Amino acid sequence: MKEISIKAKASVYPVIIHQGLLNNILNYLDRNQKYVLIHDDLIPEAYVSKVACACDDPLVIAFPAGEKSKTVETHQEIVRKMLANLIKKDAVIIALGGGVTGDLAGYVASTYMRGIAYIQIPTSLLAQIDSAIGGKVGVDFADTKNVLGSIYPPKMVLVDPLTLSTLPKRHFANGMAEMIKYGMIADRELFVALKENNVMEMLEWAIHRSIEIKKSFVEKDEQDEGERRLLNFGHTFGHAIETYYNYEKYLHGEAVAIGMVRIIQNDQIRKELVSVLRKYDLPTEDPVSVDELKPYILKDKKHRAGKNIYVDIEAIGKAFIRSLDL
Structure with missing residues (x-):
């Protein structure tokens, strides 16, 4: 296992790199915490199951995979589901997936009730080395990429290189x-x-x-x-x-x-x-x-x-x- 600490303006968060991390995800999550697990509909079900089973009754929200889902409309739909399930400000969002998932879920976290915590669990190479690191979150709008967004660092980033074995x-x-x-x-x-x-x-x-x-x-x-x-x-x-x-x-x-x-x-x-x-x-x-x-x-x-x-x-x-x- 390797750990890298990232110093943001308002916090310091760890990036943990470990082969097989998802098999031991319980070591990184709090069973007493309310989680909202956000993922796209193409991520392997085994990954979703491992993370969901480590949480106590999480709200699981899936959206259609791809950049075309990184929109205001998808953001609003996720927020509606969170409100309908009475998700409070002390909840934590888990972004499980690639760059689109991290950008979108992170943007939801940065805007929901003026900001709640989120965890990045990137499963693509691009997300593991780039988009999950640094706190940039956002959505596309009016034919302009990432025009709506913020810099909102995660609580932690959990990198399991084994997830790349299922990547096309x-x-x-x-x-x-x-x-x-x-x-x-x-x-x-x-x-x-x-x-x-x-x-x-x-x-x-x-x-x-x-x-x-x-x-x-x-x-x-x-x-x-x-x-x-x-x-x-x-x-x-x-x-x-x-x-x-x-x-x-x-x-x-x-x-x-x-x-x-x-x-x-x-x-x-x-x-x-x-x-x-x-x-x-x-x-x-x-x-x-x-x-x-x-x-x-x-x-x-x-x-x-x-x-x-x-x-x-x-x-x-x-x-x-x-x-x-x-």
Whole structure:
């Protein structure tokens, strides 16, 4: 078992990484606590059962899987069910699943009765190394990704790498895009390790290292106003591409992979990135033009007074911020 402590502005929360953690979930939950277990309808029933059985009469709420459920309407439906079941402010939400589940359940937690506690139990690679860490929660609205949300850290994050064994190959690759991103912006050693080795042979190390990198950014800049923005490498184009195709053509990490390739100005660095992305079966290009993406980029939260903030790569392991006119 490994534990990483994340220092947020108002609290410190643990990220616990342990093979088989779900088999011992009772060690991390309080039988006297009221829980609301939120998950999508594609998560393995065995995971839901293990967590639910560790709780005393939890309220279990399922929603349709996919980015299209990350909406105000789904948020409202979950809140209605919680109110109908007389869920009080001292209850704790458990977000069991991937990035959409964590974003949505975390947003419910941040808004229900002006904020209740929540626990992240991420079951996808992307969620384990990225979206469950750092407290960003929210929903999509009006063709704009994550436009409604807040920074609301969880009570704890419980990572069981064994859950990745049931993850479809495409969804595993989806998470690899974010892991490769970490190497590109902050850790050449990680990038080279992913390039030269089979990630499955060093998976727990790679997960731990990725979380450590995310920790280093969010602790310095929790509110995403300075250095944390480097984590947005590939995300301006990535979010625009996701939205342009109505979340139907690409998963988040796939769109970010294309976005990373598009923004890099150095040809040699771009070539190295493309090679590693292709190794992990990630897309590297799409025919959609910048003009077609522009309406979505203009709505991006990183857009400032006619300019958009992009993250580029100076050298593998070292990123910088630049702005471009649109």
